[in-house]
Amino acid sequence: MSSAEQKILKEIYRRLLTAYGPQHWWPADEPFEVMVGAVLTQSTAWANVEKAINNLKAADSMAPDALRRLSLEDLAALVRPSGYYTIKAHKLKALVEWLGLQDDDLAKLSADGADRLRRELLAIYGIGDETADSILLYAFGKPAFVIDAYTRRIIDRIGISPSGKRYSDYQRLFMDNLRKDVAIFNEYHALFVEHGKCTCRKVPLCLGCCLLDICECGLAVARSESGFQPN
C-alpha cells in the first residue's frame, strides 16, 4: 500500500533534507539536558535557550538533584535568558520532582513503553503534547513524531490536513504514513523547524525558494517549474 499521503510526506522529507542537510539535533547530549532544553525552548528561539543551558552548567546545576536544591528564585535567574523565566523555573521544578519519584533513573525510564511514558510526561506541569513528544523522541529514543505550529501550517497549505484539527490528528498523519524510525522522525521535525525560518512561510502560496510546491493531487511539481534550487 502506498497512499497519496505517504508519497507526499516522503517527498517533503526528501526535499527538505536535500535543501538543508542533516540538522544533528541533540546528537550527543545527556537525556536530562534534552528534557531541560525541551522545556526551555517552548515558544523561544534556541539561541536564548543555549544561554540558559550554559548558565545552568556554569552553576554546576545541569542535574536533577542540583535543580531540586536550587531555590525557585535562583533557578529563575539562571534560566532568565530563555524568557518566561518565572514560569519555566516552576516547570523545571515540576520536572525534577517527577524525576525524583523515578529515582532519577533515566535509563530505566527509557525502557518503559512509549505510551505509558507519554502519559506520565503529560501529567507533569508544563509539559504538553509537543514537549512530551520532543522528550520521547530526542531524550528517550522513542518513535514519537513531534508536531509544532509550523508543521500544521505546512500540512494545511499542502492540502492534506487530517479530518480533525487536534494535535493527535496531525501526529497520526505522520505516524500512519511513515516508517516508525527514530532517526527519520528526529530529522524530519528538525527540518520542519529549519524550514520554518525561511521567510517565504509568510507568503500565502509557496513560490520561489519554497520547498513545498506540491500540487493537490500529490504529485511533486518539478523543481524547474517552481524555480527552486537547493544549495
Next chain:
DNA sequence: GCCCAGGTGGGTA
C-alpha cells in the same frame, strides 16, 4: 520600535 522564536495552562463562552 516591531516582530517572532523548537508552547502551555488557565479562564471564559
Next chain:
DNA sequence: TACCCACATGGG
C-alpha cells in the same frame, strides 16, 4: 470544544 490571554528575553 474553541478561542483568548499571560508568560518575557534577545536577535534581526
